[in-house]
Amino acid sequence: MPDSPAPSARKLMQTFMRSSQIILPLAAILLLWNYVAPILLLLVLALLVNSILSPLADWLETRLWGNRLLAVLAVYLGMILIIVGLVSMAGPILVRQVTAMTSAFQGQNLTEMIENLKQSILGFVPPDMVGVAEQRFEAMMEKLPGFLANLADDLAAIVFKVAGLVGKLVLVLVFTFILMLESRNFKVQFLRAVPNTYFELTLNLLDKINAQVSGYLRGQAAAAATVGVLSTIGLFIISLAMNVTIPYFVIVGMLAGFANLIPFIGPFVGIVFAWIVYLMTPQAAGISAVVLIVLAAMFLLVQMIDNFFVSPKIMSASVGMHPLVVIVVIMIGNALMGPLGMLFAVPAFGVIKVTVEEVRWGLKAYRIL
Template sequence: MPDRSESLERWRRVLTVSWALVGVLILAAASVFALVRISPALVPFGLALVIVFLLRTPVAALERRRLKRGAAVAVCYLAILAALAVLGLFIVPPLVDQVRQFLGAFPGYYDRVLDLWGQVQRQYSAVAWPSWLDDALVGIRDGLAEQLASWSANLAKTLFSVGGGAVSFLLNVFLALVVAFWLLKDMEVIKREFVALAGPKRRDEASIVIGKVSTVLSGYLRGQAIVSATTAVIVTIGFTVLGVPYALVLGLLAGALNIVPWFGPLVAEVISAIAAAFVSPWLALWAVLVVIGAQQITDMFITPRVMSEQVDLHPVLVIFSLLTGAALAGIVGMVLAIPVAAIAKGLFVYYFEKWTDSSLATENGALFRSAVPCETDDRSAMTDEER
């Protein structure tokens, strides 16, 4: 009888966990559906969270210098406004001019690509191609021509509607700055309230989970911003020295595309090579080498220092997360794949070690290597009540 009762109890627990998982999946699906429906209204809040995670470290540093939290946030905002003023005076005017020139030269690129294809076709017309290869090349040519025409039409539509999009973007940025200010100012209070929602028995666990998630997200965003900015600066300087057309535009594009791992730098190399190829084939090669060199410099010297301690993922997990993110949500999924995977790995390791009372992550591990312990911003910052 005892064995039978233990077996029934075990099956009861299994069924309870199974139904709980089904409920969680249903709740997750409903949440995703709701988020998709209201996603336009959430844009300023998403931007606000990015601002919060980027500024929480400098705000905490100013707080340690005995500034009140509101004053620390105001100082960071003044620094941002000063940086935007400098960009508006010295970076934006030449950037706008180069973008205008680049868009004006786009139809010429299209015509020259077709002329180049015609020259290659005439030069090798005497070669006895297999019929299937000739058909394939003709199909590729027609497909490229159709795709380029489609891109040109879409580009024209985008430029025609860019005014309304710019107004909407500026409005979202303004709302994001307002929301981020209040979130940063009351961050400690909001964190205590979220921890309190877990109940007295779960407060320590909730505090640890919130700390892990916020540490990974803030570390990833800060690191990605530094890596992208460094890539943009190196590429812009290199292209300017080499004489690559539209160096500033291509440099900023390389920095922005660096957010998408692997695929982004490859696209930047192709675009840069096309822009430089119409000056000289050797310049196209040098342009590709500059982008690759900038990527290697950031990967070897910048990324390990600013991201490894916060987002410590094995290459196998990185590849799996990128492919999964791309399959689920395309480019957006690839951008979000690494921080989501890092958070999931950190929570899995925490709960596994808690439930099994054993160590899984080690400093010399592979899939479950532990990050270097560091003091988080939340521990070092003091609230006004604590002072």
Template sequence: MNLLKRYKSKLLNLLLILILVIFILSYYLSNSIKNVVNILLISAILAYIIAPIRDFFQDKFKMKKKTASMIIILIIFGMFITCITLIIPELFKEISNIGVMFDNVASFFEHIYVKFRVDSVPILKSIYNELMEKGNVLFLNLSKSLFGNIVLIVENIVSCAVIPVVIYYFLCDGNKIYTKILFILPAEKREVIKKILSDIDKVLGRYIVGQVFLSVIIGFLTFILLIIFKVKFPIWISILNAILNIIPYFGPIFGGIPAVLVALLDSPIKALWVTVGVFIIQQIEGNILSPKITADSTDMHPIIIIILLLIGDKFGGFIGMLLAVPIGVIIKVLYDDINYYLF
């Protein structure tokens, strides 16, 4: 009987490994499976982030879990639809002004070229010509990228529409799914796994709260900056900057670019002042807020976080950078807890 039990355990482990290998191969070889898995992963991550808000509604207003989940989904969906309704028409309107923006920039550089007699210095003349050529290439690439992304969003609109429904079920039945997954594991290891997952949840939750708090501050500072210099779309650019700021250290740089580009629609001088303002915000974020909030919430040295971000960018681009630190946090907790519980 003991021999049968031992072989049964090994066969079960072998079967789980085989299923995992088949799943990974299917993910990489089949686009349909990849799309389904991506929707589930995105929904699970968003549900995990939204869960504390649901818990707040549930406790504060004495609601059932399903009711609180539905209200949160409807609020977020309503905000998303409102943003799309308001910003898409303006976005298409401003896309036609991109040419004007580049004309303004070209006129500005041409004015500098004439005023300082750049053509009399061969090196400066060569640099000027190179900049103008690069600017034209950038304009063409930006136009293609904008329209390409719009087409991609339209093509995936049905998939995106499914995500709120999946998030709702994760919010309602997440604990049931979690319990059923634990039943797959051997009974003697479940308590240790539960403790490890609980520790991951605490540290990861602290990191997410810290990043959200930081993003709100940066979004508010960006909004004030854009209002001062009367840049178009201050609310939307501030929200975008706040979202991008979830990526530690590099997020404010990505988030500052739209503000500068929109300022260029009016004039290069305004764009210059906005660039200075964005730089000051980045210094506040990078030197004061981020090292304290991010490093404290993850209990990791800033240099480790930067290395993780660089690795994430190398392997997964923007999404890789977004997930790099949370994955690093999970690995760190796993390492600490495995050493504590098993050794």
């Protein structure tokens, strides 16, 4: 094979020039990490939202005469309409329920609710065990007001944090808009900077990671939305059909949806939360074990609908996690970002796991490992 020194030097120069297009920006990011990190986080979020919404824009692009801008605008318009619709429909109820719940968990109301809960639970205990059960319950309840007050503060803090995040959310939406419009161009430009040796590997990895991550995120989002909406409807139907009061049913339903992001534990969060809300609320017909069973059955039915009909159709990536890993990941999420971290730790770990698995496959397939 002919190989003169001049072309070798040129090749070296070309590789250096190409690599420097990636290495120099990376070095700049590392140097200015403290300033760049928050923006980078928003960019990563935008990338994730882009991977969820892009397939919809692709689908619309075909139907809108191949015009990408129109397709992306249509996706945004649809998104705005859905958000406005949801906020105008569920917003007032949600705000009312959050306000009522945070005030209910504090002061005199809380004492009454704990008394209700105590009476409800003692109603299920055999008469000869009532004394012991009452002592145990009171010992437990001494700690509860502080815990619930903290929980209410945490919820209120989350609401305020969410309100404070609106500005950042707008930035994420702007980044996402640009990414949806220009992602192909960005991909071509990025790959241009990759040295020839790693070109096919990088392209293959980008494609596989994008497919897996977007499939995983879309699946998670769709499953959470399904569980959230079905649980809310289920709670509403139960409260009407069985003539029971289940306040905050929209919050309980939404919480069940979000909790669905956490495998193993998530499905039970809805049940437990609905039970607590039911038991703490004075019921005209008294507390009934049947209602508790029906509530649990409703959440299980919602889980079955999700597991048999929704998730199998939308989940492209199988992200199996050991229960121990899930618990550790949730604890790390809590340590890093508190309650929000607990909620999103597992999906974030899922994205990282899928990415690492694909990179490992690529390095093996191209005999680099």
